[in-house]
Amino acid sequence: MKGEAVDVELRHFRAFVAVAQLGSFTRAAESLHITQPAFSRTIKHLEDSLGVKLLERSTRHVALTKAGQDFLSDVRAGLGLLDQAVRDSTGRATVRLGFSWLVPDPWIQDTLRLFQASTKASVEFVSCADPIAALARGSVEVAVIRGHAVPTPGVQIFELFNEERVAVCSYASALAARESIPWDEIPDLPLVVNTLSGTTGPWSWPEGRRPETVIETETFDEWIESVAANRGVGVAPLVAQRRIVHPAIHFVLVSDAPPVQVRLACRKSPSAPVRRFVDAALRAALPQDQQAQ
Structure with missing residues (x-):
C-alpha cells in the first residue's frame, strides 16, 4: 500500500550489499558473522517487505535482478551518507x-x-x-x-x-643516604599508604612479613606530604621519580620488587x-x- 511503512532495518541493507558484492550467500553470511539460514531469512524478509525480487539464486550462483541493481546503487549511497554521519559525530x-x-x-x-x-x-x-x-x-x-x-x-x-617501583622518602630519613633498598627490607620501616589509589600497601607482602607501622592517607597530596614530613617511606611506580617535584623528598631504587x-x-x-x-x-x-x- 502506498505510504505504508516498510519493516526493514540497517542489517537488511548491509546483508544485501554483502551478497551483491560477494555473489554468495555463504561468503556473505561469513563476512557478517551470522549463520547462513539467518542470512537467508534476512534477505527474504527484505524482498518480502519491499515486494520486489532483488536476487536471482541458483545452487551455484547469485545475481542481481534489474530491480536489485537499481536498489544496490541507492543502498550504497544511503549507507555512505550514514557512515559519513557516524564519522562526523565521532569526530565531535x-x-x-x-x-x-x-x-x-x-x-x-x-x-x-x-x-x-x-x-x-x-x-x-x-x-x-x-x-x-x-x-x-x-x-x-x-x-x-x-x-x-x-x-x-x-x-x-x-x-x-x-611499571617498576621506587621508594620515596624524606631527605631527613636515614634511607635517603642509600642508593637502593631490597624489597624485603621495606616492611621494617613505617610505610605510608594511599588507601584509595596506592599500588603498595601491607597487602603487598605475605602474612608474617607485613609492615608493623602503616600510615594511611586517602589522597596523593596527603601521601606525598606525609612522606615529606618523614612519617614513613612510600613506594610508587618509577614514573613518580620523573614527575614528582618536591623539595623535601628523595627517591631510592628498590631491588627485587614485583612490578606494578x-x-x-x-x-x-x-x-x-x-x-x-x-x-x-x-x-x-x-x-x-x-x-x-
Whole structure:
C-alpha cells in the first residue's frame, strides 16, 4: 500500500550489499558473522517487505535482478551518507579518561598520537580518587588503573604493561643516604599508604612479613606530604621519580620488587570513539617498532 511503512532495518541493507558484492550467500553470511539460514531469512524478509525480487539464486550462483541493481546503487549511497554521519559525530566526541594520579608516560603521549591519527575526537583528563567508581557512574568513559583490578559488573579490563617501583622518602630519613633498598627490607620501616589509589600497601607482602607501622592517607597530596614530613617511606611506580617535584623528598631504587601492573578499563559495549581509544592504548603499550604494524 502506498505510504505504508516498510519493516526493514540497517542489517537488511548491509546483508544485501554483502551478497551483491560477494555473489554468495555463504561468503556473505561469513563476512557478517551470522549463520547462513539467518542470512537467508534476512534477505527474504527484505524482498518480502519491499515486494520486489532483488536476487536471482541458483545452487551455484547469485545475481542481481534489474530491480536489485537499481536498489544496490541507492543502498550504497544511503549507507555512505550514514557512515559519513557516524564519522562526523565521532569526530565531535570527547573521550573522558579517568586517572588517580600520574598517567604513565610515554604511553599516554603515544596513545594520543595514535588515537588522533584515526579520529578527530578529543580526550579530556579527569582526576578521580577511584577511577573504576567514576567509570561505573558514567563520569568517565575509560580509566587507567594500577595494581589489583577488582572485577566489576559491566566493566572490561585490558592489560597494558608493568611499571617498576621506587621508594620515596624524606631527605631527613636515614634511607635517603642509600642508593637502593631490597624489597624485603621495606616492611621494617613505617610505610605510608594511599588507601584509595596506592599500588603498595601491607597487602603487598605475605602474612608474617607485613609492615608493623602503616600510615594511611586517602589522597596523593596527603601521601606525598606525609612522606615529606618523614612519617614513613612510600613506594610508587618509577614514573613518580620523573614527575614528582618536591623539595623535601628523595627517591631510592628498590631491588627485587614485583612490578606494578597497569590496566585500562572501559564499560562493555563501548561507543566507537572509546573503542578507538582502547585500540590506540593497546597499540601504544607495544614496543615502539610494533606500534605501526
